[in-house]
Amino acid sequence: MFEFDLVAGPVVHEVLAGNRHAVLDLVRQTYLAHEAGESVNPDSYFLRFPEKPDARIIALPSFLGSDVQLAGIKWISSFPSNTERSIPRASALLILNDYETGYPIACLEAAQISAARTAASAAVAAAALRPGGYRGTRMAVIGAGIIARNVCEYLKAAGCTPDVFLVHDLQADAGHALVGHLNDVLGENAEFTADLDTALAADTVVFTTTAGTPYVHTPFKPGQLALNLSLRDLDPEVILAASNVFDDVEHCMKANTSPHLAEQATGGRKFVTGTLAGVLNGEVTVPDGQPVVFSPFGLGILDLALGAYVHQQARAAGKALAVPDFFAETQRW
Known part of the structure; x- marks a missing residue:
């Protein structure tokens, strides 16, 4: 005892x-x-x-x-x-x-x-929210730290690997380090891009930054999936233009996360589609015709x-x- x-x-x-x-x-x-x-x-x-x-x-x-x-x-x-x-x-x-x-x-x-649970939650969401798979797609990873490395490893374990990984980081040496890990350790096709817009145009965009305020202001296009792991990269308009899936809705509506800012801007939660668990158990269906954003507060x-x-x-x-x-x-x- x-x-x-x-x-x-x-x-x-x-x-x-x-x-x-x-x-x-x-x-x-x-x-x-x-x-x-x-x-x-x-x-x-x-x-x-x-x-x-x-x-x-x-x-x-x-x-x-x-x-x-x-x-x-x-x-x-x-x-x-x-x-x-x-x-x-x-x-x-x-x-x-x-x-x-x-x-x-x-x-x-x-x-x-903490890194593993964040990465695994991203991979579980990636598999559930793009059920057609990742063959023929491009995936961008914005922010090239430890979390990003873990996310890439768990995406591979989950079978969610695209044809090409694009890595973007304000510190180019960190970005190139992640590219090297993807190429040499994980055996994936990866390249660095210094252009944020190029990264944001990928089919799947993974945010693993330390950003405290939004810097992405242009909404995603239908068919794009954003894994909003760092939670504060996206302007409220980007959230409002997407189908939004959460790990826990109440938890995400705090601490000036992008969804919280969207709630404050609109005074409501009509932009909430449901939870990842709801998608997994079949109770939530993500509608076609909109981009999808997954925002996990981290439980x-x-x-x-x-x-x-x-x-x-x-x-x-x-x-x-x-x-x-x-x-x-x-x-x-």
């Missing part, structure tokens, strides 16, 4: 990298469990800093029933200026709590869990589902570090 484990980053990476298909299935099933009411996913809590307005640390508490039966919290920082130091923007921890007693059972390095239950899986795999492999006597008192008296 009082066991407590630490799972370090290299172990987390090993488990996730070796089980991408399992991760995709976990994300898909977690979305469906959430839609069925088998989770508790309250609002995220943002810690901000007056002298660092672009930086934040976010707490994402959640509970997932279904086969998981765990509560937990992800504590993730986002310091965009880290990229100027050539270190990752985000760092994170995930705490898992036993549902029966409430006691913490594990602490995991979670930046990779803590996804971190919880992947964290539980990583913890189980790490323990089974003997790679979770048990901390003896972590709790000082184990008796009431």
Whole structure:
């Protein structure tokens, strides 16, 4: 009852990298469990800093029933200026709590869990929202950081790879690094473009930037799919001209995301088509004749589902570090 484990980053990476298909299935099933009411996913809590307005640390508490039966919290920082130091923007921890007693059972390095769940949700959406597949299409990735790399890896695992990847980033060296990863590691056809409009004209556009305010003002065309992962790239008019699918509508209508700005501009939510889980279970049909935008706020239950899986795999492999006597008192008296 009082066991407590630490799972370090290299172990987390090993488990996730070796089980991408399992991760995709976990994300898909977690979305469906959430839609069925088998989770508790309250609002995220943002810690901000007056002298660092672009930086934040976010707490994402959640509970997932279904086969998981765990509560937990992800504590993730986002310091965009880290990229100027050539270190990752985000760092994170995930705490898992036993549902029966409430006691913490594990602490995991979670930046990779966060990246994997974001990437896997994008891949699940890509498969569901372009059911005809990606053969003969072009896909642009705007923003070439760690999230973008993970998204490309999970798109490949899900079979959602186009004829050509176009990579655009304001830092050309980062863009070329992702192109190299796509070409040399993933075996895909990729090229860098410095022209944003060229990227925005692709059949599928994936946004993985650190943008805080919209810079894309021209609506997409019918047939285009935008994976709006970074949430703040698109002007409200772009949202209003599209069919819009969300991971969770209420969560996305906060924190001045592009959908939130669209809601503020119109005073309503007529632009909402439905949730990805609704698409997956057949309750939501995306209409023809409009572009489609998928906006995932990022649900803590996804971190919880992947964290539980990583913890189980790490323990089974003997790679979770048990901390003896972590709790000082184990008796009431």
